[in-house]
Amino acid sequence: MIERVAEIQKQAEAEISTAATSVALEQLRVKYLGRKAELPQLLRDVAELPAEQRGAVGRSANEARQTLEALIEAAAARFEAEELTAALADDNVDVTLPGSPVEAHGHHHLLSATRREIEDVFCGLGYSVVEGPEVETVHYNFDALNHGPAHPARARSDSFYIEGGGDGSEQTLLRTHTSPMQIRIMEQTPPPIALIVPGRVFRRDSDATHTPQFHQIEGLLVDEGVTLADLKGTLLAFARAIFGADRELRLRPHFFPFTEPSVEVDVSCFVCEQGTVAGGNRCSLCKGTGWLEVLGSGMVDPSVFAAVSEHGYDPESHQGFAFGLGIERIAMLKHGVPDLRFFYENDLRFLRQFG
């Protein structure tokens, strides 16, 4: 009997190894392991054998069955994998067709994207972000910021005043800069403070390089022992974050009513070497100077502190710096936008290039 089992197994193994299709394999499974096949029949007949033979015959028949089952299963798995591969190979599409449905991706406006980028730089430096009213009073917009009574910005030719908007320092106007928030914040918060004020500002100007509304970011830091060198370091960090790690900074003395000393800040041009582009031509971005004017700043003027002295600001113990930059200008420089008007036309072909 055991010989017969070995014979069946040998024959089955040979046939399984040469089976070419899953159909042929299935026929072999029925032939050798099906209900009417010899090997299962042998196993069923083991009980009728003499007791001393049962163990050996049963074991060998069982082992043979398991071996064959494993072989068939392995072969079946192989056939299945091959057939799947073949089926997938037939099931192909043109992957270069566009995605569908078309899920449009929206865009932040370049001004918003730039504002966020700048906000994030200063948040990283420990600044908070605050916003303030766009309709302001003469007090906050000019008086408290040490603008003399004859300062040209007060003129009706320069600033937008609101109808029925009060008299004197209570008269209302569209803020001409984000600086009024310097005063509002210092009135509410004792030092130390470090904050930036992004927002919309308005000036009566409309030409190739001016729009009557534009966007600024004001910065103000007040603490003990703050110096002009700290201002330089802060703005250098800003310039490098926005315009690249190789940037240098240049401070040029200037005049602003609410800072003393006041400086205008230039960043080294990021598209040329000292004013000259590859090929020896004059750089059109910095006009050959090697420097880009980006913002105005300075040390907070003692008279500004005087306007908020009752809120804990004493120029003998506290110093601070302030700066104001134009978001449009930063965006134009960084992205090469040639004309301010693009920002407010809102042409989708422009908007989709950024943000």
Next chain:
Amino acid sequence: MRVPIDWLSEYVEVQLTPDKLSERLAMTGTEVARVFRHGPLADENFVVGKVLSAQQHPDADRLSVCSVDCGESEPRTIVCGAPNVAAGQTVAVALPGAVMADGTELGEVTLRGVGSSGMILAEDEIGIGSEHDGTMVLADGVAAGTPLSDVFAVSSDVLEPEVTPNRADCGGIYGIAREVHAATGAPLKAAPWAEDPGAATIATAPAGISVTVDDQGLCPRFTARVFENVTVGESPIWLKARLAGAGQRSISNVVDITNYVMLVSGHPLHAFDLDQIAGGELTVRAAREGEKLVTLDGEERALDPDICLIADRDGPTSLAGVMGGSRSEVSERTTRVLLEVAVWDGANINRTSTRLGLRSEASSRFEKGLSPEGALEAQAMATTLMLELTGGTLIDGTLDVGGEGPPAVVIRLRDARIVSLLGAPIERERSQQILEALGFSVQPADDGLDVTVPHWRRDDVTREADLIEEVARINGLESLPATLPLNRTGRAGGLSREQQLVRRAEDVLVGRGLCEIVGWSFADPTICDRLLLDHDHPLRSLVVIENPMSSAQSVLRPSILPSLLDAAAYNLARGAESCALFESGTVYRAGPSEAGMAANEHHGLGGIIIGPVRDPGWADARPPAARIETAHALVSSVLGALGIQWQVEDGELSFLHPGRTAMIRTADGLLGWFGEVHPAVAASWEIDQPIAALAIDIGRAAAQAPSPPFFSDLTSYPPLREDLAVIVPAGVSAASVVACVTQAGSPLVSRAEVFDVYGGEQVGEGRVSLALHVDFAAEDRTLSDEEVAPLREKIVTALKVELDGELRG
């Protein structure tokens, strides 16, 4: 202001090239807008010539053939077209090779058959005035062949500095010279007013004139000198050339002197014809209502009581600090001149020139606030020139009302304060050197310097910080270290939660395919009519601009919707097939606000979608058009991202489709709206498609977002999910069905959402079927069917009783 280097060099020995000089000035606080060349590009080949003979050209009526001695071995033959050329004249000659102002190089030419070896110059040919008709005749006594530049400034590089408003002293070339001296170390020469020929006459007023100043506040100082036997005539060439280099026209010797002295000293002067001053009496006073004055430019000016004027017995004769009057103007007949140098209140001058729309060289200087002492300096310099150039004599005495300004203040400049403000030290000796170069006088003190401020910096330098700026800017900021401020108290910084949520809301819309726009805050007042607002609608309380640039920009927008419609119309007109836009920005209503601000401002977030909800694609050829449900879904996305619980209710807004208007309500009140724009409003923007729109007061939304979100256990015990189909009368809103289900199944209904709507025959006329997902859940156990069954019954009953609803199928 124009500063010819040639002129500047009279007061300071300029050692740098114009470009280097302007760079140095820029780095010390005086930006130079541009540097340009006035006159010919080079001085070479311009010489003095003597006309030896002048004869009629044989073949041309209007030309003369001249023989001109140009200091060479042989005289030159020069053909000249000027009618006045004559033998014996000393003239200016351009020789062949000379490069004229327009860049052309003069050559040897032949004019009607006669060779011409040079050109006899008229004034306009060399950039002095516009005189072209006659040869420019020079004073005799200069040798032929002398370089013309030895006689007058033929050409000069010119700086155009942008003087900051605090530096009234730099309104004159001498002030710039002082800056150049301090910034470059170039030696400064004595001021041109150091010698005053009238010094002896200062104590008394000249006889025969009187001046009364009504309001010393408007006129802190008024000085006058009187000159007799004045011959008014042409100015000498050197003076004309100087003025031309500074961009000014020569008028007459007396007027030119006033302009010349102003350009050097920064202090404007005014010359009166004393014989035209009625009674010899001048009064400085406020104008009276209705008074008029004809100014030098021939314009009649209507005055008001805020305007300061100078009057004589016959009334107004000069507009103080802005422009003289024509009545007392110096003319060819003038022989007696009253020279006024006064100081006016800057703010008042600024107001007057703004009010009259009249800005002059004088007003732009006075409005910065000039020092009283400067008035006599200008008198001194002008006196020298009047005596020299007009043949006049000075009548004894100097009229002076107001006198000098307050005594100079002394400010302590502490070494330690320099370090603490700048972050780097400046040696005391260096500070002293800088301050003295700028005209301050300095005494050593224990901890620094005691600094006396000169009169011309009196208003500008009043505190230690101002002195530190002076030494810092001249010392240079290039070497200042770059450090970061210490953060001893540990400011954390960063965006507030509200600011983060506003960003999140914007990001949601970007993620949903919308493009952000930035619209104008300005709007046209017709906006209210275009939005079909009732005459008493709250949005009609606009913020109105008193001095708009145009009526189309004369109010502030009361809503973001018009900005979005503007942008959509713009893009649709330029070929865009669809538009999905949003804006995050301020909207305005008249104030005052609850917080006491001048206007009611809030941060709005608005969006519109026109066209398909997505762009069609090959596997999605016809996506549905955006409608109210599209806007609803966007609102859900935004408020869902912020974690805000909200409800929809029917609404009514004039600018929205009356059947497709929804209001967004939270526990805090109305937060905004969504819907479809009214077709009549859309038509006003020339848009003839449905416009899905939404607007949220995102500032308030962010403020009421739960902060921080708190944990609910939604995972330990899975919900039991059932779908219900309810048939209700057509007028019953989905929100009321959801509310009914939620309430009846309270507290175990954790979610109820409509996922299908069907209104066909099978549900009957006037009825609609809503399909809902309903989740039952508890936080502490898994619910069994037995526990839910009675709730389900309660829901069915409530639907029946409250909404006349019945379960379908």
